[in-house]
Amino acid sequence: MFKGVYTAASGMISAERVQEMLSHNLANAQTPGYKQDRTAIRAFPEMLMQRIQAQQGTGLSGGSARGMGTVGAGRSLTPIGTLHTGVYAQEGVPQFSQGPIQETGRTLDVAIIDQSLPANPETGRQGQLFFAVQVGDDGEIRYTRNGQFAIDAEGYLVTPEGYYVLDEALNPIYTGNDLFVVTEDGHILLDPQVLATGPAGVNPEPRLWLGYTEQPHHLVREGHGLWRWAGAAGEADEPFAEPQLIDAVPFLNAAQNGGNVTFRVQQGFIEQSNVDVSQTMTQMLMQYRLYEANQRVLQTYDRSMELAANQIGKLY
Template sequence: MDVFTAMQTAVSGLKAQSFSLENISGNIANSQTTGFKRVDTNFVDLIAEQQTPTRQVAGSVAANSRQTTTVQGSLNATEVGTNMALNGEGFFAVQTKTGDAAGQSTFSASDFYTRRGDFAPDKDGYLVNGAGSYLKGNSLDPVTGQATGEGPIKISNSILPARPTSTITYSANLPKTPATKNANASIAGSELLGTLASGANPAILSGTGTKTVSAADSASFINGSIDGPSLTAYTESGGPVGIQTRWAKVQNADTETDTKDVWNLFYADKSTVTSTSTSWTNAGTAFEFSSSGQLTSPTTTAVTIPALTVDDVSLGNIQLNYGSGGLTAYTSSGGTVTTNTLTQDGYSSGTLNNLSITKDGKVSGTYSNGNTVALANIKVVQFNNSDGLKANSNGTYEQTLDSGTPLVGLNGTAVIGGNVEQSNTDIASEFSKMIVTQQAYSANTKVISTSQDMMSALMNIIR
C-alpha cells in the first residue's frame, strides 16, 4: 500500500463515519416517533488485493445499516381504547389509502407492516394510525360473530340489533331438605310439594311431561316450594321479560323401593308474582339425584323448556344449560337454593359507546345495553427474519426475499390495548456512538493530512 492508497482508505473511513452519523442523527430525530426502530451501523473491512500474510494491509472500510426490528421499545399507556401495542414479535398488517371514488375508499393492493399502533377511527370508521396506515383484519358480524371479509377494519356506528334469549346457563345446589313453609321436622315428607289445595298434583316424578299450577293453587304451591333463579330474558324485538322460578322437591329417596330424590322446576306466568293471581308451569323435566347428591337423570347437560311464556309473551323454546355437574343436591343448612351461575344470551338493541382491544387481537365494542361484542380480528403477522424487511416511510416495512413470507397469527405475542410502543432509540447510547463517530472521523482527516504532507515531501525531493 502506498501513500496515495492510504489517503483513499482514509476517505472511505470518512464516508463510513458520515454514514454512521447519518443513522445516529435519524435515530435521535425519531426518538419520540411511535413504533420507530433505530438503525445501527455495521463496519466491514475491505481488502484491496490479495497478499501473503506478512504483506497484508488493513485495507479500506464500508458501512452498512443493521435493522433492529426485533428490539422492542417500551410500552406507554394512553387514554385511547383503540391504541394498541404488540408485546412480543410481529407486526400489524396495514394498507395505504390510494383514493376516494363515489364515496368509496380504495386501498393499496399489497400489504405493509408496522409496529406503530396509535390507531383511531377516522371520519369513515376506519382504524388509521398517525402515519396514515389503515389497520387490516377480519370484520365480524356483531350478531353472529362470523367473519364478513378481510380488509381495512371499519367500525360501524349502526345500532346493535336485539337478540332474543335462546339459552339460559345455570348451575346451583338444591338443598337435600328444602326449607318450605310446609316443612315440619316431626312430619316425614312435609318438605315435599305434594297435593295442592284443589287436590291437583303438578309433580313430574320421572322423565318429562306437562303440568301446571292454577292461580287458585298458587298459595299452597308457594308454601311447598322454594325460590329458584330470577332473571331478565329478551324477546325478538329486545323487550325485557322477567322470569321468576321456584324449585319444588316432589319425591324423597327410598332404598327399599329404589326411588331417588326428585326435583321439579316451575316458572311463573307473570313477571310480578302474587300468591293469588299467578299460575305456574312445570318446566317439564324430573331432575333425579343420587344419595350422594349427584344428578343421575337426565343424563344430558341441558334440557329444553318448551314454549316459555310470561306476561302473554312467548319466548319460544328455551334451552336450560347446566353443564356437567352443574346441578347438585347436597345437604344445605339453610334449606335454600345456592346459585353458582346464572346467565342468558339475549339482549336489547344498543348503540356503540366505546371501543377496546383484547389481548388475543380483537376489536371489541361496548354498547349502551351493556353488551361487549367482538367487531373485528386484527391481522398480526411474523417473519422468520424480521430484520430482512425493507423500511419505508411512515413507519412501515415491506416484505423482501430476505425476510421471508408473512406468518399470520400472534404465536405467543399479546396485543396490549390502550398502549403504544415507543421508539427503541436510547438517547444516551446514541450520544455515546456520536462521540466515537466524531473522533473516528477526525482521526481519518488526520490520516489525509499526514498523507498529503508525505506526498508533498516526496514531490520536493526532485527540487
C-alpha cells in the same frame, strides 16, 4: 501517490455513513414502534506488497533465495508486507427488539407486547409480530408496529397517515367512535350504539390482524413506520414466506400451548422506539472522533507530499 490516502479516505466515508444512520435513529427516538438500524464497519481485503529486485547469483531460474518465483529474466519478487486497503460500512440492519411500553390512557392506542416468542432455529433470531394496514386503493398490504391509531371521517380505524387498519380477514375495521374495547387477544368489542346505528354488515367483534414471521430480516423499511415484505428467491412455498396469522402458526396456537398465550395486545398503551438516546449519542461521538482521526492522517500525507515536492526535489 501514498496508498494510505485511500485507506484514510475510506475510513472518513464509512464514519460519515454510520453517522447518517445514527442521526436517522436519533431523529426517530420519539416515533412509536420505530426500530433502529445498526451497521458494522468491515475491512476490505489486505494486499500483499512486493518489491521487484534483480536476482543475485546464478541458478535461480526456478525461484529466488526467498522462495519467490521469477517475474522476468534476472528479476524476482521480494515480499515487503501487507497493506490495509480501507474499510466500508455495511447497510443498516434493523433491530426488532421491543421498545419500552408506555401507558397513554388513550383508547385508540394499542401495543403488541411480545412474550417469549420462539426463535428461528436456523438463525437464532426471535420472530416478530405486526399489525397489517392497507396502503392506497389497490389493496397493497404493509406491516407496522406502530399502534397509535385514529378514526377517519367515515368511522374506520386508520393509522396517523390514513391507512386502513385490517382485521384477520384483511378488511378495514369499522369502529364508528373510540368507545370500543380491545381484548388481550386482539378482538375489538364495539359500542352497542355503533352496532345499532352503523352501516349494515358491520362486524360486531372484529379482530386485529396480527401477523407473525420467523424471518423479519426479509422486511424492507418504508416511510411512516411501515414495512414491506420482500421475501427471498425460492421461498414462495416456504411456510414462513409471508407473515402468518397467529392461529395459523402451530407452536403459537393457544390450544397446543396449554392455553398459555405467548403475546398480548394492550389497549391504552403504546410501544415506543427502541432507540437508546444515550447510547446513540455516544456512538455518534465515537464516529466523529474516528472521522477526525482519519482526517488528521490525510493532513499528514498532505504535508509529506508538500515536503517532497518543495524540498526533496529542490535543486541548489
